Amino acid sequence: MKKVEAIIRPFKLDDVKIALVNAGIVGMTVSEVRGFGRQKGQTERYRGSEYTVEFLQKLKIEIVVEDPQVDMVIKKLIAAARTGEIGDGKIFVSPVDQIIRIRTGESDIEAI
Numbered sequence: 001m002k003k004v005e006a007i008i009r010p011f012k013l014d015d016v017k018i019a020l021v022n023a024g025i026v027g028m029t030v031s032e033v034r035g036f037g038r039q040k041g042q043t044e045r046y047r048g049s050e051y052t053v054e055f056l057q058k059l060k061i062e063i064v065v066e067d068p069q070v071d072m073v074i075k076k077l078i079a080a081a082r083t084g085e086i087g088d089g090k091i092f093v094s095p096v097d098q099i100i101r102i103r104t105g106e107s108d109i110e111a112i
Contacts, residue, residue: 001096001108002070006061007033007089008081013059019080020063023072027112029062038086058089064096064112 008016013030020028034055065073074091082088101111 001064001066001099001112003094003096004063004065004070004073004077005092005094006063006077006081007035007058007091008061008077009083009087009089010057010059012081012083013061015080016061016077019076020073023076025063025065025069025073025076027063031060031062033058033060037090056087064099066109066112 006016010032017028034057036055061077063073070093074093077091098107099111100107
């Protein structure tokens with residue numbers, strides 16, 4: 001099993017959710033996060049004053065899937081989240097050793 005984490009632009013969440021649900025992905029966790037990469041923040045104006053927002057608002061989506069689904073999930077994420085501009089985000093893939101559903105005690109594939 002693998003955990004796929006994607007950092008995306010907030011306004012792309014609906015597109016990503018629809019793409020993943022249509023592909024048969026039934027669960028995901030979404031967190032509001034802030035950060036910066038090559039964008040290095042952005043300059044904004046407020047009441048005539050210019051200031052720099054160093055940490056930009058992003059969303060982190062976490063999905064745990066079986067190994068054969070990883071490539072499909074990555075393709076769906078890229079297609080749904082891409083704008084073509086700097087700051088579209090990143091995707092990270094990590095191994096998952098064990099999953100346990102707290103309510104039932106089921107583990108691994110049954111717990112997804």
